[in-house]
Amino acid sequence: MREMQTLRQHLTTRHEGRLAHLEKEEDGVIARRERGKMEVERLKEKATLLEEEGETLKGEVAAVEQSLAEAQAALTPCKPR
Structure with a gap:
């Protein structure tokens, strides 16, 4: 009878510890x-x-391309007629 009670207490303590560990892991997952x-x-x-x-x-x-095109157009010599 006493062994059964000791075993039950041991399992309860073990499960509570595991539950606390899982809750801590869950908190970590939620935080991540x-x-x-x-x-x-x-x-x-x-x-x-x-x-x-x-x-x-x-x-x-x-704007720079437009300015460049205008500058090139201004530098292009006129073709003689």
Whole structure:
């Protein structure tokens, strides 16, 4: 009878310890998931900023190309008639 009670207490203690360990692991997983979500949001914001910067640079390149074309046109000698 006493052995049964000791065994039951041992198993209960063991299961409680395992449960506490699993709860701790779960907390870690939840924390990593939250950090991952925050990182995704940060990367989305960075991607948006880079897209906007890319559009700005496209506009600047187009302006430089236009200016270059105008400069080349001004330097092109007129053909004699």
